[in-house]
Amino acid sequence: MERLSGLDASFLYLESSAQLMHVCGVLLLDPSTVPGGYSFDRFRADLESRVRSIPAFRRKLRPVPLEIDHPVWVEDAEFDIDRHLHRFAVPSPGGDEELATLCAHMAGIPLDRSRPLWEMAVIEGLASGQVAVFTKMHHATVDGVSGANMISVLCSLEPDAPPLDVGADAAVSAHVPGDLELLGRGILSNVLKPWQLVRMVRPTTSLLARTIERAREGTAMAAPLTAPRTAFNGNITGRRAIAFADLSLDKIKEIKRAVDGGTVNDVVLAISGGALRRYLAARDDLPTSSLLASVPVSVHGKSSIEGGTNKVSTIFARLGTDIADPVVRLGQLAKANAHAKAHHNAIPADTLQEWAQFAAPRTFGLAVRMVAGLKLAEKGPVIHNLVISNVPGPPVPLYFLGARIDALYPLGPIFHGAGLNVTVMSSNGKMHVGLIGCRDALPEIADLAEEFKAELEALYAATVG
Incomplete structure (x- = not known):
């Protein structure tokens, strides 16, 4: 158990x-x-x-x-x-x-x-x-x-x-409690929570103070609740829309090498920003300020907490959708992401997992119903516009139950207030892009997928030639 x-x-x-x-x-x-x-x-x-x-x-x-x-x-x-x-x-x-x-x-x-x-x-x-x-x-x-x-x-x-x-997969106990x-285990766990909370308050307060100092110095990651609003930043429905795109991993790596200090992830975010700029501009929905993405970061290998499956943290990144020049966008993203990574590395890997221990089913369930019922995602500040995730993939061909994998498109969840998820996975020389959104907010998501291809070519031409 x-x-x-x-x-x-x-x-x-x-x-x-x-x-x-x-x-x-x-x-x-x-x-x-x-x-x-x-x-x-x-x-x-x-x-x-x-x-x-x-x-x-x-x-x-x-x-x-x-x-x-x-x-x-x-x-x-x-x-x-x-x-x-x-x-x-x-x-x-x-x-x-x-x-x-x-x-x-x-x-x-x-x-x-x-x-x-x-x-x-x-x-x-x-x-x-x-x-x-x-x-x-x-x-x-x-x-x-x-x-x-x-x-x-x-x-x-x-x-x-x-x-x-x-790696070894932990066995599941046949014992059904x-x-x-x-009930006894649950009561014991709740008895210990006040002490756990007290233990976490002091380091969290110190962490907030250092974040404020970074913000004053201009070296903090982008702040949530500062995102502009778009058509996909409201309440979502249960209907989904999906699209796929394939990008050349070699071209992405050539672009990275052509830009000092850049990373593959910087290039992916710059392409995402350019694609979203094209898509929103074509629909007269492009905000004057940059879209803000939540970028999950794995802390597997860094977390000291045993058990549990989700070991992630988050970086917030501005995508430069307010910048027309793809090279300038990439340069600014690379600089901002370097600050964001340094800021993130200063945060203990277990922080999100430790605070999540206090998650309560009734409280979370009530909050979700309130957000949906009162349409708070359409009225208040936008936390972030979308999620963009980069999942490492195999550099060699793989076979799934004997069948060669030609492509693997990952698709993450979407949320009230952020009705679009872009997840990419590299595999055998290609970068596979999976897009999923709320169908009622993104009925033309296939057009957005095409913009990823167009933006890669534009960025490649501008940096590599």
Whole structure:
């Protein structure tokens, strides 16, 4: 029995029918590499054999009575692969638009909390001859790094090679605790919280003082609650829109080398800013001040807290959407991001996780209902415009249950007030961009995906030639 960390549990508490807290992905596979040939039945058998040996795929939630503490993970004694694996076919002509529409529909359906919090859908009928796999995992059980690791354990370096070893997966206890045991553990946990709170107040106060000093010196990261408003910065609905883009990783690296002090992530953010500028300007919705992005940062390997899946922090970054020149935008982003990283590195890696321990289901649930019901996201200050995440990917070809992965598009959650998520993953020489947004606010999200390609070419021409 493992209790969810406060940060893991907060994604459960923040969820509603509109604000869905799962992360998705779309894998495009080449079925011709599967030893013995591809068939859905063989895919199903191979997947079932593999996930039954991986505890993270078989654990489900067990709530604590009266919700006085975070839920715990227990093994699903009735695990059935057919509750998690589905089969679909895209309608004719089977192109990107049809695939994106089907994936967007599935992304708008919540996961069943009475089962392990993941699903996969095999999608056939693509005109390219490829097979797509749509994955959905709740954020309570994965973050960017751990989600990529869970997919990796189903992958290999050759079609007929054994799966990758990405580290031991903690076993899930077969013991299912009773209500009295959970209640006792929950009471003990709550008794200790006042002391934990006192212990955290002093370093947090010191941290705030140093942040104010950095702000005065001009070396602090961008501040939340200072973002301009756009069409996708209001209340969201449960309807989703999805689009994909493929960028040349070699061109991105050439741009990085051409700009002193820049990083690949700086280039990605600059391309994102330029793409958003193009998209919003074409719709007369471009603010005069820069859009503000929330950029998740992994603290895996830095956190001293044991247990829990989500080990992340956040950097806020201005995207330079108010700057027309792509080279000037990149230069300013690189400078600002250097300050933001230094500021972030001065913050203890465990800060967000420690404060999240005080997350309360009733309080979070009430807050979400208030934001939605009173439409506070449309009236108050905008915290941030969107989330942009860069997830490290494999530098070599990978095979998913024997099928070569041609592309992997990650898709993160969206929130009231920030109805767009852009997540990128590098893989075998390409940068795959997954965009997901509220369909009612971003009905033309495919146009935004095209702007990413156009902005890369413009930035490449301006820096490399």
